[in-house]
Amino acid sequence: KQEVTQIPAALSVPEGENLVLNCSFTDSAIYNLQWFRQDPGKGLTSLLLIQSSQREQTSGRLNASLDKSSGRSTLYIAASQPGDSATYLCAVRRAGTASKLTFGTGTRLQVTL
Amino acid sequence: EAQVTQNPRYLITVTGKKLTVTCSQNMNHEYMSWYRQDPGLGLRQIYYSMNVEVTDKGDVPEGYKVSRKEKRNFPLILESPSPNQTSLYFCATQEAGTYGYTFGSGTRLTVV
Numbered sequence: 001k002q003e004v005t006q007i008p009a010a011l012s013v014p015e016g017e018n019l020v021l022n023c024s025f026t027d028s029a030i031y032n033l034q035w036f037r038q039d040p041g042k043g044l045t046s047l048l049l050i051q052s053s054q055r056e057q058t059s060g061r062l063n064a065s066l067d068k069s070s071g072r073s074t075l076y077i078a079a080s081q082p083g084d085s086a087t088y089l090c091a092v093r094r095a096g097t098a099s100k101l102t103f104g105t106g107t108r109l110q111v112t113l
Numbered sequence: 114e115a116q117v118t119q120n121p122r123y124l125i126t127v128t129g130k131k132l133t134v135t136c137s138q139n140m141n142h143e144y145m146s147w148y149r150q151d152p153g154l155g156l157r158q159i160y161y162s163m164n165v166e167v168t169d170k171g172d173v174p175e176g177y178k179v180s181r182k183e184k185r186n187f188p189l190i191l192e193s194p195s196p197n198q199t200s201l202y203f204c205a206t207q208e209a210g211t212y213g214y215t216f217g218s219g220t221r222l223t224v225v
Contacts, residue, residue, distance in 0.1 A: 031212060032211070032212055032213070034213060034214060036216075041201075041219075041221070042218065042219065043203060043216050043217055043218040043219045044203065044214075044216040045216075046213060046214060046215065046216075049211060049213040051211070089155075089156070091156075091214075093212055100146070100158050100161060100171060100172075101146075101156075101158070101205075101214060103155045103156040103157075104155065105153070105154075105155040106155070
């Protein structure tokens with residue numbers, strides 16, 4: 001059974017810092033991995049999608065990497081801003097299965113002034 | 114604009130009173146899913162659908178029903194809601210090819 005773990009569970013950083021969020025998964029037979037952002041009480045916004053054949057994806061200040069063999073992904077946020085404060089979730093889709101994502105429980109990020 | 118629309122956004126109901134949460138998408142995606150989100154448990158899949166008239170159970174299907182009569186709609190039905198179904202519910206679609214997910218804004222359900 002796939003298990004997805006995100007560390008740390010919560011993180012507080014001052015504005016301007018670069019930071020890394022970690023995601024690990026137990027079954028490396030994945031089709032893809034997706035990072036989402038969730039604001040309190042709101043829906044999920046897709047940030048980056050990495051296919052299993054890719055090593056990284058970039059969007060603006062965000063960079064996500066994938067090391068499938070070791071079961072790890074990182075989300076790098078450059079020059080953090082207060083507007084980046086949210087919960088960040090990673091989710092994996094297992095190869096060969098029908099439509100299902102397995103989610104981590106998230107990292108709650110607070111960027112302070 | 115590509116959208117997944119859920120209604121209602123908020124719902125308070127009483128135990129045993131049947132309810133339906135609607136989900137509609139305008140992206141012509143074949144795959145649709147329902148998830149529930151609970152503190153400490155994360156998001157868990159309830160049901161999914163690979164196409165019209167094709168549905169299957171996810172991890173926590175007990176107490177729920179779904180139907181997929183049209184490609185764009187995927188309603189979630191609670192025939193007899195109970196307090197343990199109090200949760201935040203999300204509908205999602207999946208893009209063919211990349212299989213990236215798009216989520217709706219969520220429905221916060223409280224069963225008293």
